[in-house]
Amino acid sequence: MAGNSQRRGAIRKGGTKKGAQVGSGGQARRALKGKGPTPPAEDRKGHAKARAAKRAEVANKQGTGRSAGAAPRTRTTGAPVGQARGGRHADLPETVVGRNPVVEALRAGVPATALYVATGLASDERIAEAITAAAERGIAQLDVARTELDRLTGGAVHQGVALSVPPYQYAHPNDLLSRAADSGRAPLIVAVDGVTDPRNLGAIVRSAAAFGAHGVVVPERRSAGMTASAWRTSAGTAARIRVARCPNLVRVLKDYAEAGLMIAGLDADGTVDTDTFELATSPLVVVVGSEGRGLSRLTRTVCDVTVSIPMVRNVESLNASVATGVVLAEVARRRRAEAVGG
Incomplete structure (x- = not known):
């Protein structure tokens, strides 16, 4: 009833009076005491970098703990630390993304260090x-969350799967001459002058291998390199x-x-055409220009x-x-x- 101070909850219990309390038992002083410098992110349990470091450790153990021909029995959740590549995604590894591209890369024998599959992905x-x-x-x-796969691939459309490819180990230009000398055939080298599309470079490498060239030379700047796409x-x-x-x-x-090698540049207005290309049997460097401007002036x-x-007149040019x-x-x-004939 109204004014009944004996009803349940109406009596304030002792020690619950609002306002400041007498003494804190040192709790406030201990709360203000510093806890030392903040440890590195990799050492803080639960931090994203600590989890990434743990996954990298697991991946490294899995990659180095087996013989080259041994197949892993299980797939371990994790992702290796990416290599610095510059730009916005400097810590990302070179990857082939998408179901068809990954399968094609594996069929082609492209060297790879890890296959990433999104957790819970429906298999086909x-x-x-x-x-x-x-x-x-x-x-x-390695099974990884889709968010982690998004990060590893720089936001590319990966369809839940990606293949990590190690950096290509380039040869020295003089090594190509040594390979030609060891082969006993007249040297044949392909030089690429400013081809910026890695798919074009990969196709040029494929043609060079198919027709007996001893190697391909690419410049360091303003040119595609042997990326995963080129591979x-x-x-x-x-x-x-x-x-x-x-x-x-x-x-x-x-x-x-x-x-002693002859240098032959590909040009739509060449001084000779393939029908009269007598230097073809000589020690030769074939130079192909960029997709748009062709050979540079120098x-x-x-x-x-x-x-x-030679081409019919209604076709301007061919792909490099x-x-x-x-x-x-x-x-x-x-x-x-x-x-x-000889």
């Missing part, structure tokens, strides 16, 4: 083939032919010329000859990699004919 024939191929080659298979487009032939990298392509071409000055491909394949095929044909 491509995923099953990728997992089987990775297991047969001893590639670590995949080369269909694994990059493992069978050496790609060299140089800081100055013109200087390398001059060195090749001093070594590169053109060191060419002994420029070569064009296609043109390279056509010319290399003609070089190989002429060399076979000379070998038979």
Whole structure:
């Protein structure tokens, strides 16, 4: 009833009076005491970097603890620490993303360090083939959350799967001359002048391997490198032919010329065409220009000859990699004919 101070909850219990209390037992003083410097993020339990370091440790143990041909029995959650690559995603590894590209890369024998599969991903024939191929080659298979896979691939459309590819180990330009000398055949080298599309570079490497070239030279700047995309487009032939990298392509071409090689640049308005390309059987460097502007001015000055491909008039030009394949095929044909005739 109203005013009944004996009803339940109406009496304030002792020690619950609102307001300041007498004494704190030292609690406030201890609360203000410093706890020392903040430990590194990798040492703080529960921190994202600490979890990443733990996953990297697991991945490293899995990658180094097996023999090269042994297949992993289980897939371990984790992701290795990426290599510095510059730009916005400096800590990300080089990856092939997407179900079809990953399967194609594994079929082509592209070297890989890890296969990432999103946790809870619904498997299909491509995923099953990728997992089987990775297991047969001893590639670590890692289950990761989709958010982590998004981070590893820089936000690319990965379809729940990605393949980590190690950096390509480039040769020195002089190594290509040594390989030519060891082969007993006339040197044949392909030089790439400013091709910026890695798929074009991969296709050029594939043609060079198919038609008996001793190697490919690419400049360090303003040119595509042997990325995961180039590896995949080369269909694994990059493992069978050496790609060299140089800081100055013109200087390398001059060195090749001093070594006795003829320099032939591909050009739509060439001084000769493939039908009259008599230098094809000589020690040769075939130089292919960029997709848009072709050969650079300085590169053109060191060419002994420029070569064009006869085409019908209603076609302007060929893709850089296609043109390279056509010319290399003609070089190989002429060399076979000379070998038979000799």
